[in-house]
Amino acid sequence: MIEVDGLVKRFGTTTAVDGLSFEVRAGRVTGFLGPNGAGKSTTMRMILGLDRPTAGRATVGGKPYREHRAPLTVAGALLEGKAVHRGRTAQEHLLGLARTHGIPRSRVDALLDEVGLAGITKRAGTFSLGMGQRLGIAAALLGDPAVVILDEPVNGLDPDGVLWIRTLLGRLAAEGRTVLISSHLMSEMAVTADHLLVIGNGRLLADTGIDALLTRATSLVRSPDATRLREVLTGQGATVTTRETGLLEVAGMDVERIGAVAAEHRLVVYELTPVKASLEQAYMELVRS
Amino acid sequence: MIKVTFPRVLHAELGKLRALRSTWVLFGTIAILTVALAGTIGWNANRLPGASNTPAELISRAFLGIDVFSLLLGAFGIMMVTGEYSSGLIRSTFAAVPRRAAVLGAKTAALAVLAVPVMLLVGVVSLVVSQSFAPAAARLGAGDPGVLRAIVGAGAAPVALALIGLGLGALLRHTATALTVYVLLILVAPAVLSQTLPASVGDHVLKYIPVAAAQALYAVRDGGNPFTMLNPGPAALVTAGWVLLALAAGGIVLWRRDP
Numbered sequence: 001m002i003e004v005d006g007l008v009k010r011f012g013t014t015t016a017v018d019g020l021s022f023e024v025r026a027g028r029v030t031g032f033l034g035p036n037g038a039g040k041s042t043t044m045r046m047i048l049g050l051d052r053p054t055a056g057r058a059t060v061g062g063k064p065y066r067e068h069r070a071p072l073t074v075a076g077a078l079l080e081g082k083a084v085h086r087g088r089t090a091q092e093h094l095l096g097l098a099r100t101h102g103i104p105r106s107r108v109d110a111l112l113d114e115v116g117l118a119g120i121t122k123r124a125g126t127f128s129l130g131m132g133q134r135l136g137i138a139a140a141l142l143g144d145p146a147v148v149i150l151d152e153p154v155n156g157l158d159p160d161g162v163l164w165i166r167t168l169l170g171r172l173a174a175e176g177r178t179v180l181i182s183s184h185l186m187s188e189m190a191v192t193a194d195h196l197l198v199i200g201n202g203r204l205l206a207d208t209g210i211d212a213l214l215t216r217a218t219s220l221v222r223s224p225d226a227t228r229l230r231e232v233l234t235g236q237g238a239t240v241t242t243r244e245t246g247l248l249e250v251a252g253m254d255v256e257r258i259g260a261v262a263a264e265h266r267l268v269v270y271e272l273t274p275v276k277a278s279l280e281q282a283y284m285e286l287v288r289s
Numbered sequence: 290m291i292k293v294t295f296p297r298v299l300h301a302e303l304g305k306l307r308a309l310r311s312t313w314v315l316f317g318t319i320a321i322l323t324v325a326l327a328g329t330i331g332w333n334a335n336r337l338p339g340a341s342n343t344p345a346e347l348i349s350r351a352f353l354g355i356d357v358f359s360l361l362l363g364a365f366g367i368m369m370v371t372g373e374y375s376s377g378l379i380r381s382t383f384a385a386v387p388r389r390a391a392v393l394g395a396k397t398a399a400l401a402v403l404a405v406p407v408m409l410l411v412g413v414v415s416l417v418v419s420q421s422f423a424p425a426a427a428r429l430g431a432g433d434p435g436v437l438r439a440i441v442g443a444g445a446a447p448v449a450l451a452l453i454g455l456g457l458g459a460l461l462r463h464t465a466t467a468l469t470v471y472v473l474l475i476l477v478a479p480a481v482l483s484q485t486l487p488a489s490v491g492d493h494v495l496k497y498i499p500v501a502a503a504q505a506l507y508a509v510r511d512g513g514n515p516f517t518m519l520n521p522g523p524a525a526l527v528t529a530g531w532v533l534l535a536l537a538a539g540g541i542v543l544w545r546r547d548p
Contacts, residue, residue, distance in 0.1 A: 048384050051547040066387035070292040077384055083377035085309070092308035099301035100385045101291050139381060143291070 001026055001178055002047055002075075002147060006056035009042050009202075016042045018202035019056070024180050026146070029173045031193030032182040035287055039202040040182040041080055041151055048077055048149065060147055072101050072143030078136040078150040086125030090117045090135050093124060098142055111138040116164075129156030137168070147178040154188055166192050186283040200287045213283075219255050221248045221262075222271035229267050236261055249275075298391050302399035306369070312403070315365055319447075320411045323354035324418055331419030342420075342427035344435070348509040351419035352443050355412065355507060359447040359500075362404060363471050366454030369396050370539070371464040379548045389543040393459055397452055397536060404448045412443030412507070435509040438521055442506030449503055449528045450475065456535025460542050475500050492517055502527040 002024035009017040017039040024030045032040050045051040047058045049066035058064065060075045068074045084093050094108040112118045115134040127135065133156055140148055153169075154162050169192060173179045183189050189196060189210075196213060198206040206213065223229045226248055230240045238253040250258055255274050262269045306312050330350040334340055370393075373379040386392050416436075420428045429436050454471050461467040479500055483491055495501055496519050505524035519527060 045380070045547070048380075049387050050380055050383055065384075068387075071387055072385055073291060079377070079380050079384075083381045085305075085372060085376055085378055087309045087311060088305070089308070092304070096301050096305045096308070097381060097385045099304055100293055100298050102294070102297050103291055 001062070002058070002060050002149075002180060004043070004047065004056070004058045007043065007046055007053050007058055008055040009039070009046060009051060010054045016202055017046070017053075020199065020202065020204055021056075022197055022204060022207055024147075024178055024197075025195070026178040027173055027176050028194040029169050029179045029181065029192060030195045030197060031189035032180055032197050032199070033186060033189050033193075033283065034182075034184065034199040034205075036184050038184075038199045040184075040199065042202075043199075044077065044079065044149055044151055044180075044182065048075065048079075070101055070143065072097070072103070073145055074143075075147040075149055076140035076143055076145035077148075078133070078140045078153060080151050082124070082127070082129075082132040082136070083139075084124040084127070084132065084135060087123055089121055089123055090127075090131075090138070091121075093135060094139060094142060097139055101143060103142060107142065107144075111141055114138070114141075130158055130161050133157055133161070137165075145177070148172055148180070150179075150181045152183060153181055154183070154185075162188075198283065198286050205286045218249050218251045218275045219253070219258055220271065220273045220275060221250055221258060221269060222246055223248070223262070223267060223269045225267045228265070229262060229269075232261055232265050232267070233258065293386055293388075293391075295391055295395065298386050298395040299398050302392075302395040303402065306399055306403055312365075315361060316404070316407050319358045319361055320407065320414075323358050323411050324415050326354035326357070327351045327415035327419035328422075331422040335422040335424075340423075342423040344429055344433060345509045347420045347423060347427070347429055348416070348436070348439050348507070351416040352412065352439070352507050354415065355408075355443045355447055356500075356504060359450045359503070360472070360475065362408075362447045362451040363454035363475065364468060366400055366451035367458040367467045367471060368464060369400060369455055370458030371462060371467055374462045374548070375464060383548055390540050393455075393536065393540050393543055396455060400451060400455060401448055404451060405444050408447050409440065409444035412440045415443070416440065435521075439507045439509050442508075442521065445525075446503035446506045446528070449506075449532050450499065452532045453499060453535040456532070456537075456539035459539025460535070497527055499528065499531040502531065 005021050007017055007020040008015070020043060034040050042051060046053050047060060047065065049064060065071055065075060090112060091108060094111065095105065098108050109118070115138040117131065117134055117138065124132070124135065133153065137150065137153065140150060153165050157165065169179055169181065181192065193210060195209055196206065197204065221229065224246060226242065226246045230242065230248055233240050233250055233253065236253065239251040241249045243249050255272050259269065259272055327350065330353055334350055373382060382392055383389055431437050457467045457471055461470060479495065479498055483495055486494060496517060502519055502524045505519045506521060506528060508518060510518065
């Protein structure tokens with residue numbers, strides 16, 4: 001469980017994070033979504049006690065991250081960039097972190113195996129982006145943490161790797177862990193996350209389930225009784241605009257409900273289409289507004 | 290039980306150093322060059338029969354290289370910290386060990402634990418090789434006054450300078466910046482000050498600067514001018530003071546600034 005309360009971070013005159021408050025619950029994958037520069041990484045660093053908030057407070061598992069005696073068991077993180085010394089092997093890198101907590105070598109080897117880096121003895125300077133990412137994820141899981149925080153985990157991964165991450169994240173959440181992943185790509189979040197935190201300019205724009213965001217999507221309805229249908233749908237709470245004669249754009253109601261409402265009032269419908277890429281649009285709308 | 294303790298952080302930092310090839314390349318290079326330089330100087334001084342071989346001369350010939358290669362060890366100390374900043378590793382390190390002072394303390398101890406024995410060995414071998422060219426009667430033994438202390442000093446002085454480098458690295462974070470400041474402090478400042486300060490002031494001030502205090506740890510004097518160099522005891526205190534100052538400054542910045 002991560003709790004963020006009134007978090008503010010200013011760098012000089014620019015405000016990177018501007019009064020963020022949210023909770024990240026255990027047992028599901030929460031996507032942290034926003035355009036580049038929205039303050040995602042800064043927020044993650046503050047949660048991990050790396051950056052000092054200008055105001056507000058972040059806690060992990062009930063207290064500030066830095067106050068835990070075994071922080072790697074509380075939260076594991078993959079932060080931006082290949083945070084590995086070029087001259088060390090993957091195993092040496094993980095051992096360097098594991099030894100600070102007395103985590104046994106067997107755990108390091110098991111993780112290397114799990115992320116597909118077992119037996120690789122070359123030094124990290126020669127790693128591909130994808131291998132670096134896998135090593136970073138192994139480092140995040142080192143302490144078998146209750147909270148997993150990954151900044152742009154799919155960056156630089158090939159399709160196999162992307163699939164592997166999705167499966168892994170789903171499993172971590174199913175094990176009851178708190179999983180927070182950031183991305184600037186809505187399409188990635190749509191398939192990976194169960195819940196979304198959308199931020200823009202350091203402010204929280206939405207704290208919502210993927211499904212809830214989807215209902216913001218629109219549908220196109222073509223009907224010879226468009227005027228009557230429009231009244232009925234508006235009466236049921238939908239937002240309806242007339243695109244052209246006989247064509248309505250309906251927001252705030254899914255297609256199943258629109259169809260049911262039309263049938264109830266015995267109105268003929270020629271076409272009922274959920275608008276594709278609506279999640280992306282919903283996101284763009286949120287960020288723009 | 291899985292939790293962070295200082296011995297564990299030290300174990301981790303020692304492991305990080307030992308895992309780097311560059312650590313062993315550096316120690317090997319310093320050892321070979323220092324001993325080779327000591328040998329060459331010892332040989333050159335005794336090419337003609339009847340050369341002077343006072344204890345002070347023998348010691349200074351043996352340990353001239355210590356001075357020069359302290360710079361390399363200083364760069365190593367700097368990069369123990371700046372290397373983590375440039376790769377981003379420092380964030381993983383501080384996420385694992387949120388008490389940043391413990392990280393700096395462990396790096397200090399790790400550097401000392403690895404480098405002191407190496408430099409002690411280099412000091413002993415340098416002296417043996419260098420004075421092997423002198424007549425047997427003139428050679429120094431461990432029992433001669435100041436010899437043991439000079440060898441210990443030759444082990445400690447370069448490590449002290451390297452720890453100043455470590456502190457500077459934490460203070461400045463960037464390899465190039467920290468190296469520049471280190472070279473200015475260790476090499477350029479003494480040269481410039483000795484040329485610009487009036488002798489009446491310089492004699493009193495220069496002996497306190499880090500490199501002069503460190504040199505006093507492994508020098509043996511013939512009772513010459515006592516004003517230009519500190520005695521070993523005060524020199525050790527002054528050197529330790531510089532090391533603590535650099536580490537404290539670095540530690541405060543680590544604690545206050547976001548990595």
